[in-house]
Amino acid sequence: GAVVSQHPSWVICKSGTSVKIECRSLDFQATTMFWYRQFPKQSLMLMATSNEGSKATYEQGVEKDKFLINHASLTLSTLTVTSAHPEDSSFYICSASNSHGSSGRAAGELFFGEGSRLTVL
Amino acid sequence: GDSVTQMEGPVTLSEEAFLTINCTYTATGYPSLFWYVQYPGEGLQLLLKATKADDKGSNKGFEATYRKETTSFHLEKGSVQVSDSAVYFCALSDTGGFKTIFGAGTRLFVKA
Numbered sequence: 528g529a530v531v532s533q534h535p536s537w538v539i540c541k542s543g544t545s546v547k548i549e550c551r552s553l554d555f556q557a558t559t560m561f562w563y564r565q566f567p568k569q570s571l572m573l574m575a576t577s578n579e580g581s582k583a584t585y586e587q588g589v590e591k592d593k594f595l596i597n598h599a600s601l602t603l604s605t606l607t608v609t610s611a612h613p614e615d616s617s618f619y620i621c622s623a624s625n626s627h628g629s630s631g632r633a634a635g636e637l638f639f640g641e642g643s644r645l646t647v648l
Numbered sequence: 649g650d651s652v653t654q655m656e657g658p659v660t661l662s663e664e665a666f667l668t669i670n671c672t673y674t675a676t677g678y679p680s681l682f683w684y685v686q687y688p689g690e691g692l693q694l695l696l697k698a699t700k701a702d703d704k705g706s707n708k709g710f711e712a713t714y715r716k717e718t719t720s721f722h723l724e725k726g727s728v729q730v731s732d733s734a735v736y737f738c739a740l741s742d743t744g745g746f747k748t749i750f751g752a753g754t755r756l757f758v759k760a
Contacts, residue, residue: 533691561748568755569752569753570737570750570751570752570753571692571737571750576747620691620692622692624748636680636682636694636697636741637682637684637692637694637739637741637748638694639684639691639692639693640691641690641691642689642690642691644689
């Protein structure tokens with residue numbers, strides 16, 4: 528199956544610093560990438576949708592200036608948590624999709640990164 | 649709008665027991681349906697999928713059938729193993745494949 532790689536898998540930072548998380552699709556062109564946040568024992572909360580070459584679309588309640596998303600190419604999207612605070616500590620997960628589908632894959636089928644656990648001290 | 653409802657967990661079973669996790673959906677058009685699994689400390693992985701009515705998705709002994717008449721996509725496995733302990737998410741993707749809606753997730757514990 529398709530592979531999506533997310534890096535770093537975990538990061539600890541001091542309050543006030545910025546952290547960048549990368550999401551790469553390794554073997555297919557991801558027209559769309561999604562960023563989620565997951566709190567312990569809860570479902571995924573979609574934060575934003577990014578399409579290659581255009582601005583990300585943020586879900587209601589997600590601060591655009593806090594969570595900067597860049598999708599500069601069909602294989603890379605980044606999430607930067609700016610001026611991180613302890614309440615930003617969470618598990619962040621990306622997924623990639625080729626929205627039109629392809630051989631053996633359903634339209635809208637998602638391929639997830641391994642997740643990045645952020646702890647802000 | 650589109651939505652996915654799945655049974656609340658946690659579900660606790662003994663090894664070799666039969667598993668059913670219910671999932672129902674509401675959607676316009678013709679969505680694709682998915683089950684994703686999340687093992688502890690990991691991201692989600694696609695478990696199985698179905699793209700049209702009456703399709704049966706299957707993988708690793710798990711099965712789910714796309715039932716349009718009951719708008720359901722229940723996950724089943726005949727004999728669970730300890731290694732199946734994870735959180736299972738039912739999801740649908742809209743007709744264009746542009747948006748995925750997840751259920752709340754069902755945590756499964758399998759005891760030896």
